[in-house]
Amino acid sequence: MAEENIPAELDFESAFKKYTTGMQIILEGAKAETGQTPKEVIWTKNKAKLYHYVPTVEKRFPVPILMVYALINRPYVLDLMPGNSLVEYLVNRGFDVYMLDWGIPGDEDKNLTFENYVLDYIPRAVKKVLRTSHAEEYTLLGYCMGGTMCAMYTALFPGKPLRNLVLLTAPIDFTPDNMGLYGLWTSERYFNPDLIVDAFGNVPGEFVDTGNRMAKPVTNYVGSYVTMWDRIMQGKSMDTWLAMNKWVNDGVPFPGEAFRQWIKEFYQQNKLVKGEIKLRGQRVDLSNITCPVLNIAGKKDHICTLPQAEATMSLISSRDKEFFVLDAGHVGLLTGSDAKKGLWPKIQTWLEPRSKE
């Protein structure tokens, strides 16, 4: 081996450097430049921001895409880093892309509910998108809880100007048996969200992150760092690992009242599939959805399991609907080489014919 010829001091120096790199990551946290696709903020409300990604090529499709993310994480996982970004991929293919970033809620936002998000924020963002792009129709793309919110919004405002709905790992059916560990953990018998909301106001980001990581504790708490050391020792690129690790540890607080609603009405009472969710008195009936729908889920997803996402297909009335399953987890589905071959081209090819005049 080549390493055998390296003088001992140099080898030691290299090992020490690697060790320092690893320890620095562990002690200071992962640092990475994320969300770099050029964008401009075209609207703000409270902490929310609406981004318009600067086109890099001539616009090929008149129907813009509005991406809506979950309330509990940062949305830059959709625009992780150059060459590993769904947003960049779509922009480079002539789509006009927008993203709604909910921002980081403060104590003053503890009373925000799904009513506020679905009935106040999303409609305003939609208007802004249509005005900015001078379009008459748009595509709504929701990821995770953002997908659930998009489905509710579509059910309440069906028809024009919404042209297409894309749901990425969006939980709809919260039947305990379909939810894996979450079914037990969020059971009314053992988990009372009132305790947390009353104590903290907003639910701390670390609490939500821990809940998600505990679903696969060995992989998330140990495996991730084994991969890190392995990559460092082998001299492999750390960019993607750092970006992902930064994202995993960058959870945002869950607005208290929205959390209470999310746990009680969705997880514990499964009201959405029963058509019992009411937002400001308006019943959310998913059968009102008639637009073309692309519903994507991951086989290894433990946050939104396959049956949770699949249930959408039987609840909506759309004739043009497709359920697409990838052999990936909740986040792995979005980034990395598998996403480049699987998810991104799928969204592109599905949207292209449905985004023309």
Added chain:
Amino acid sequence: MSDEANNQKSMDPTELWKQWYETSTKAWSNALDQGKETHVDPYGLYQSWLKSAGEIQEQVKTSPSGMIDPKEAWQQWFDTTTGIWRKTAEVGGDPLGFTTQWIDMMEDARARMQAEGSFPADPFTFFKQWYDATSEMWSKVVGDIIGTEKFVEAAGHFLESYTSFYRTFRRSSEEYFRNLQLPTRSDLARVAELVVNLEVKVDSVEDAFEDFKEGQQGAIREIGTVLDGRLDQVESKLEVLPVALKRIEELKGLSTRLDQVESKLDRVLSALEKLEGKKRSEPARSTSTSRPKTRKQAS
């Protein structure tokens, strides 16, 4: 503030934290150890690691060369760690069966790593090998534990105790700082809420204004469309005019030509008249003939 909150006496938050730490660790320990008051480290993990690490350090110290054989060190580490945990499990410190499963897994991992060959000298390679050998089993063990009602129940108790303390601590702190006439986090949140509400109102105005602007633009567009249609009509009418003018000009031409024809006819008539006059004066001067009228005269 609620009555409950008012009942909370203000006290030094650090004292409160100290009290909570002691009671909550005890609560965890009790919950997992079926009420027995044992040590703060319920699984004995921490102590086991410390002890085995200490023993290896001792060996290095006593070794004449200051070094030890890595294989021997790892063996020793395995033996001491599993030995201590086995003892812990025997004295009843394993209510969830966690320790027993962990020991089995350790033994299995050791057997697998021994079967693969020599133990690595550097800790990173060992760590990787250890993880590869145990992660699957480890995941299953942990999954089995965290997926039990017993675990969730214990976690529920802990959550209850923690949130209850946190609420008390928060209220007490609020009261403490209020007594010191210092603004608290909730005071700031209230101000921020007012700002947010104001922003929401501004946003509604902006929205209404944009709607109005859009509506106005729509109306202007509509008026433009109507005017456009009417202009088209005027234009089409104007387009008829040149045709009509052309026709008038054509009629004018006909009239000129008729005049020419008439003047020719006049000339012919006057010639005829002259001729007739001559005829009358010579052979038939007695008979008179009526003179035909010209077109001009007739009209």
